Amino acid sequence: MNYIIEQLSLSFIASAGFGIIFNAPRHSLIQCGFVGMIGWISYIVLADSGVDTVQASFVGAFFVALIGHVMAKRYKMPIIIFSVAGIIPLVPGGLSYDAMRHVAGNDYMAAIPLATKAFMISGAIAMGLVFAEVMVQLVLKGVKR
């Protein structure tokens, strides 16, 4: 339980911090942190219970985009403001850095699996974003009818 609370608060702070680095509008920083927190907790809970990181990233990104859409509608702002800060904890930055470090160190055989994994995770995140968008559009169409 402590672990969950720790992860929740840290991901909140880290996402809001990235909101500041990316100069998100000041009054949206709390929402950015919240979106990042939801995305990260759904990722880490799945990843820790043995789900592959690619699938876990998909679910995390899906929730980030879903809540981002709700926030974007509610506060009349572009969704990118919420999704960018929320997605940052999920992106395979560490992995791609690791892969590049191996490339730069001439260890290509170790770099390839890392780079492939990073690519797969980026793809999963993009899929999560797109799936959430499609779902939101379908729901909105249903509401209008």
Add this chain to the structure above:
Amino acid sequence: MDKDQEVDIQSVIDICLLAGRIMMQSGAETYRAEDTMTRMAAAYGISQTHSFVTPTGIIFSMDGVNPTRLVRINERSTDLEKVARVNSISRKISSGDISLSEASAALKELEKANLAFPVWIQIIAAAVASGCFLIMFKGIWGDFLPAFFVGGIGFSSLLLIHHFTKVKFFAEFSSSFVIGLLSVLLVSLGLGEQLDKIIIGSVMPLVPGLLITNAVRDLMAGHFVSGLSKGAEAFLTAFAIGAGVAVVFSF
């Protein structure tokens, strides 16, 4: 078409291009820039427009007699506040709340404005985020402070070197070199424990996570030129960061 209308159309194209350029310079998605430009033009009664948006330039034309226009985009950064402001200006235009000249003035002012957070707040945010990432990536709490300092110093050197050299990849390379050097130093002094975790936490503010994701997203949406160029930028950035750290390890 009389003379007055001609001038009007020129200024509509002007503000559409300005809005698109501000958006792309501030890191908006390709489709959003295209969509905004089309909507703005439509609000002023020009329904047939075509835009081709890439991270390095925008081509905008309308069916009819007027020439096609092109703007270059040289500087790119992430400034979500500007994206949000352009978005709200375009909303106001669509709903007819502001006139053409008011919109044009607002956009010109926005282009020059510096809305970024003060640098020291950005550095603290990067430092805190580095520390948080260290723990999120299963580091130990004892390494929090080292990651905090290394991340903060790494991010400040990125800003500093980029300010002086204006070469983004050199700035990324040197700041990750600084990060690698400082981390090795701290660990060898016994102030930090897990070298890899400290480095990964500290480089998080530099890694092109947003670019990677945006690139894949653009590719999936069919914006192949944007997707590939964002991918290239992300790849170069990741390479610069990896190489900077690798240089430290090669000694």
